[in-house]
Amino acid sequence: xxxxxxxxxxxxxxxxxxxxxxxxxxxxxxxxxxxxxxxxxxxxxxxxxxxxxxxxxxxxxxxxxxxxxxxxxxxxxxxxxxxxxxxxxxxxxxxxxxxxxxxxxxxxxxxxxxxxxxxxxxxxxxxxxxxxxxxxxxxxxxxxxxxxxxxxxxxxxxxxxxxxxxxxxxxxxxxxxxxxxxxxxxxxxxxxxxxxxxxxxxxxxxxxxxxxxxxxxxxxxxxxxxxxxxxxxxxxxxxxxxxxxxxxxxxxxxxxxxxxxxxxxxxxxxxxxxxxxxxxxxxxxxxxxxxxxxxxxxxxxxxxxxxxxxxxxxxxxxxxxxxxxxxxxxxxxxxxxxxxxxxxxxxxxxxxxxxxxxxxxxxxxxxxxxxxxxxxxxxxxxxxxxxxxxxxxxxxxxxxxxxxxxxx
Numbered sequence: 001x002x003x004x005x006x007x008x009x010x011x012x013x014x015x016x017x018x019x020x021x022x023x024x025x026x027x028x029x030x031x032x033x034x035x036x037x038x039x040x041x042x043x044x045x046x047x048x049x050x051x052x053x054x055x056x057x058x059x060x061x062x063x064x065x066x067x068x069x070x071x072x073x074x075x076x077x078x079x080x081x082x083x084x085x086x087x088x089x090x091x092x093x094x095x096x097x098x099x100x101x102x103x104x105x106x107x108x109x110x111x112x113x114x115x116x117x118x119x120x121x122x123x124x125x126x127x128x129x130x131x132x133x134x135x136x137x138x139x140x141x142x143x144x145x146x147x148x149x150x151x152x153x154x155x156x157x158x159x160x161x162x163x164x165x166x167x168x169x170x171x172x173x174x175x176x177x178x179x180x181x182x183x184x185x186x187x188x189x190x191x192x193x194x195x196x197x198x199x200x201x202x203x204x205x206x207x208x209x210x211x212x213x214x215x216x217x218x219x220x221x222x223x224x225x226x227x228x229x230x231x232x233x234x235x236x237x238x239x240x241x242x243x244x245x246x247x248x249x250x251x252x253x254x255x256x257x258x259x260x261x262x263x264x265x266x267x268x269x270x271x272x273x274x275x276x277x278x279x280x281x282x283x284x285x286x287x288x289x290x291x292x293x294x295x296x297x298x299x300x301x302x303x304x305x306x307x308x309x310x311x312x313x314x315x316x317x318x319x320x321x322x323x324x325x326x327x328x329x330x331x332x333x334x335x336x337x338x339x340x341x342x343x344x345x346x347x348x349x350x351x352x353x354x355x356x357x358x359x360x361x362x363x364x365x366x367x368x369x370x371x372x373x374x375x376x377x378x379x380x381x382x383x384x385x386x387x388x389x390x391x392x393x394x395x396x397x398x399x400x401x402x403x404x405x406x407x408x
Contacts, residue, residue: 029043054069079121262364
């Protein structure tokens with residue numbers, strides 16, 4: 001009899017939980033993210049993964065960021081997620097006020113629908129030359145999970161320029177809303193069209209593929225050698241693989257001259273991420289909630305801010321790792337050391353600048369093409385000078401608007 005009553009109680013409790021789920025849209029949440037904070041919501045949307053994004057998007061919202069950041073619960077061990085990501089955290093000596101946040105832990109339902117969802121989103125389009133974030137498909141689905149929302153996302157500064165507030169989620173903490181996934185249903189994949197990008201790659205001369213292969217093998221071999229000789233004297237958060245990639249990059253960049261604009265741009269991004277004071281390097285898939293990275297860090301930094309950089313080295317090696325390193329380095333530099341007379345107020349502007357720097361790195365290391373998420377060709381060595389200038393701007397802008405759901 002006791003077991004019977006316990007079963008009734010369990011069913012009743014489950015029904016109450018189910019009733020507490022609120023149906024919402026991406027746009028409704030983005031209008032007032034803080035009002036949804038802590039609520040269980042059901043959202044229908046399109047989920048996309050690319051180089052440094054993991055989002056539920058809706059292009060009709062009319063916001064600067066037309067998407068929710070998506071995360072799996074801690075310990076879920078899913079496969080889908082961005083290849084590289086930088087997130088900001090208050091250091092031990094943070095100049096602003098900090099208030100700890102307690103959130104309800106969720107357990108992800110790893111049923112057949114989730115496994116299909118995770119598998120579709122983690123599939124990679126294989127290309128012989130450099131392809132960053134080239135996942136095969138995006139997925140439309142119905143998602144249920146906990147919504148974390150803040151009134152104002154990103155990094156806030158006082159009149160002197162000192163960082164005094166850090167809120168938000170995802171890339172550079174710029175997303176005001178995050179959906180922590182509990183369950184998924186109605187999964188439908190939509191494959192990207194890579195035919196134009198593949199045609200560009202096929203048009204390359206044979207030596208282009210040999211050069212890329214040699215660069216990859218040299219980078220892997222050099223990193224292995226450095227790892228063997230790494231000592232306890234290394235800074236605890238230093239990435240030996242990443243630092244080796246930076247050293248290779250600095251050597252390649254010298255071809256443009258020490259004082260060239262390209263060299264200065266690459267050095268600025270390189271130095272930002274190579275600085276062990278306040279830059280934490282991690283390896284893996286940045287697809288889970290990381291409570292420790294949302295707390296006050298145990299480490300101090302020169303400006304009271306920690307930059308947590310995560311690289312999925314299962315997807316990034318050799319030239320791709322170099323490009324990812326410089327992309328995140330540009331983000332860190334733009335936050336930590338803004339350039340005079342250059343304003344990057346939105347995530348669109350910051351991502352635009354990071355992709356320009358990434359393309360400069362591709363150029364500096366002699367690579368022939370660069371394909372990015374959604375099949376966009378960002379660089380082709382055989383473009384004319386006029387085509388290079390026009391195509392780079394047009395492609396980055398269209399990519400950010402259509403793929404990452406960002407606007408100025």
